[in-house]
Amino acid sequence: MPIDNKKPKYNTAKRRIARFITAEHSGDALRNLATILLPCLLLFYLVDLHTAIGIGVGTLMASLTDLPGNRADKWKSATYCIPVFAVATFLTASTFSTPVLLIACLMLSAFAYTMLTVFGPRPAAVGSLALILMSFIIGLRPTSPVELTIHITIGACWYYLISILQARITPYRSLRYAMADGFHHLAVLLQAKAACYNPEIPIEQTYRKLGKVHxxxxxxxxxxxxxLLREEKLLSPEMNSAWLNRIYGLIDLHELLTALDYDYEAIRQTLGTTGALTPIQSLIHILSREVEAVGHAQQFKTSRNTPITQNIAVDKLLLEIGNIRNQYPAEVRTILDAIIQNIKAIIHLIGVLQKSEHNYADHGKTIKNNEYHHFIPSTNSNWRTIKNHLTFNSPIFTFAVRLAILFGAGCFLGFWMSNTNYAYWILLTLAIVARPSFINTKKRNIQRITGTLTGLTIGILLLQTVHHIPTLLGIAALGLFGFFMFNRPNYMISVIFITVAVMLALNIHEGNIERILESRLLFTFTGASLAIIGCYFIPVQQKSGMQNLANEVVRSSIAYLKTLEQQLQGNTFDNYAVRLARKNTQTILAAFSDMMHQLQTEPAQRKKDWTAPNAFHTLAYRINSLTIGLSVNIGNQCTDFTKQLQLSERSNNINNLLTDLNQLARGL
Incomplete structure (x- = not known):
């Protein structure tokens, strides 16, 4: 019988709510709101509204470029953001009065700022927000380019002054939240793995789900x-017992969760009639909650009241599986022994993480400090990198061309509809919802349109029931806070909040609510439609990229297995070589999963037969899990000759699967 009750579910829900409220984006939302509103209020009363709006817009836009990171990351974002915003503001304000020049300026800027993506996520965020800033500036109808540029620049400098100061006071804040998120995603992975033991769910469906979670x-x-690995202080011997132990525990737990000794097909077929699959699923769900609790405890620096090693439900389920094991012949016992051994290893590691006393350096499981840089991606990008992307074979270049054309078309439509002050919402919508892939563009469109309609409805109800101006301004401020709060985790809800805030603020400032409603709807739908049309007429071709990634998946999988075979033949275990090979394989496999998922939703690819790519994807994940299972056993091996023969036989079986994988890759 599966063991479950309402209390664990209640505790899990309570932890999830607490995790959301206390997440990094929640603290950032409060900081951003204070950084924007307090100076704006002072400037409004001490200087004038015009100055307050300019500096407020600069602060708002800069805050959205600030991704989680350490002190060096904050400085990098600031060095990109401040000059890019200054140039974008001056160019837009200078060409605003001349439609032809403005259209040309927007098209060139859309192309140039999108190409910043080749330098990494931070420059990419700055480029995207620069386009949003240019859209806002058109809405401000500037009369003094120099003055507005100064105001926007002051706002950006003010925001990053606060952000960098916060990073100096709490230098490891983002790392602590990232570690908690890491355990949360492992808990989600366990939930997905539980479905693999449910014979009613097609195995291909479970592998697709595992691919998305991976x-x-x-x-x-x-x-x-x-x-972590770019902070030299955290890699020092004095700090080894803290942060490094946590990341070793996190990654080794991921290894145990991914490891397989037998295919899920074989497990389902052999154990299907034994009754063992149900308690295994229940046990995995309990482990998922325990892993989630580990992340929660590390985020809040608390300890677990009842360690997993004393969990009565876990003991009962293990006993039930053991009793089933004793009732069946050798084939069933062998598979159940492997599953029980893996589960006990997971339980042991969770218990170690709950105690927070384990030192990996004491057990020879670490790698040398001078080897850590191999585990982080290279950031040696330069301006020659852009030259290498100036081809339609590059998804970044293709998307940059598409967005430039869309911005030109959007600006033209805005001038054509010159009877309204809010035509800039076309460009704003384009900058926000247009994405390289069709699925992400469609998803953003649905979120923005749904959020806009809901926000307008709430705004109308508020304006009809609340007439006190200070109260409406307070609600608008709460709307801005909600926008920051949900901007990362749930874009649609953030659109609801910002629509309410904008609607109330514009109505107080300008009046004419009917015109605001009409314009918001018309131009949001226009921008959303242009974004979808762009996906059809200028699609981002990624088929060759998928083929290259498939070849890389095969190459890295073979390299990973060869690394393990060398360990097996030499009866040694090189942690550095094995960890690096595993990391490279899983990173490439995740990239392939992401690209295949995006390609399957592209309009030009919908009629394609995806049987072969899906088969490749499923087999690649099977091989990865079996290889990791082999790695775990080699790492724990003894000098027993029979054990080594069994491991060698498993290695040969994986080699045969790799041959099949290579054949599938050639046929993609």
């Missing part, structure tokens, strides 16, 4: 490595 896990661990 992208999130890979991204979160990549973010942790970037934050």
């Amino acid at each position: 992208i999130q896990v890979s991204d979160s661990q990549e973010g942790i490595r970037r934050l």
Whole structure:
């Protein structure tokens, strides 16, 4: 019988709510709101509204470019943001009165700022927000380019002064939150793995789900490595017992969760009639909650009241699986022994993480300090990097051309509809919803349109029931806070909040609510339609990229297995070589999953037969799990000759699967 009750579910829900409220983006939302509103109020009373708006817009836009990171990351964002915003403001304000020049300026800027993506996520964020800033400036109808440029620049400088100061006071804040997110994604991975033991769910569906979750896990661990392994102070011997132990525990837990000794197909077929699959699923769900609790405890620096090693439900389920194991012949016992061994290893590691006393350096499981830089991606980009992307074979270049054309078309439509002050919402919508892939553009469109309609409805109700101006301004401020609060985790809800805030503020400032409603709807739909049309007429071709990634998946999988075979033959275990090979394989596999998922939704690819790519994807994940399972066993191996023969046989079986994978890659 599966063991479950309402209390664990209640505790899990409570932790999720607490995790959201206390997440990094929540603290950032409060900081951003204070950084924007307090100076604006002072400037409004001490100087004038015009100055307050200019500096407020600069602060607002700069805050949206500030991605989570360490002190060096904040400085990098600031060095990109401040000059780019200054140039974007001056060019837009200078050409505003001449339609032809403005259209040319917007098209060139859309292309240039989108190409900043080749330098990484921070310059990409600055480029995107620069286009949004240019859209806002058109709405401000500037009369003095120099004055507005100074105001925007002051706002950007003011924001990054606060952000960098905060990073100096709490230098490891982003790392602490990233570590908690890492455990959260592992908990989600466990939930997905539980479905693999449910014979009613098609195995291909479970592998697709695992692929999507693997992208999130890979991204979160990549973010942790970037934050931790670039901080020399955290790699010092004095700090080894803290942050390094946590990331080793996180990554080793991921290894245990991914490891397989037998295919899920074989497990389902062999255990399907034994009754063992149900308690295994229940046990995995409990482990998922425990892993989530580990992340929660590390985020809030608390300890677990009841360690997993004393969890009665876990003991009962293990006993139930053990009793089933004793009732069946050798084939069933062998598979259940492997599953029980893996689960016990997971339980042991969770218990270690709950105690926070384990030192990996004491057990020879670490790598040398001078080897850590191999585990973080290279950031040696320069202006020659752009030259290499000036081809339609580059998705970044293709999207930059598309966005430039869309901005030109949007600006033309805005001038054609010159009877309204809000035509800039076309460009604003384009800058926000247009994405390289069709699926992301469609998703953003749905979120923006749904959020806009909901926000307008709420705004109308508020204006009909509340007439006290200070109260409406307070609600608008809460709307701005809600926008910052939900901008990262749920864009649609953030659109609801910002629509309410903008609607109330514009109505107080200008009046004429009917015109505001009409313009918001008309130009949001126009911008959203242009973004979708652009996906059809200028699609981002990624098929060759998928083929190259498939070849890389095969190459890295073979390299990973060869690394393990060398360990097996030499009866040694090189942590550096094995960890690096595993990391490279999983990163490439996640990139392939992401690209295939995006390609399957592109309009030009919908009629394509995806049988072969799906088969490749499923087999690649099977091989990865089996290879990691082999790695775990080699790392724990003894000198027993029979054990080594069994491991060698498993290695040969994986080699045969790699041959099949290579054949599938050639046929993509």
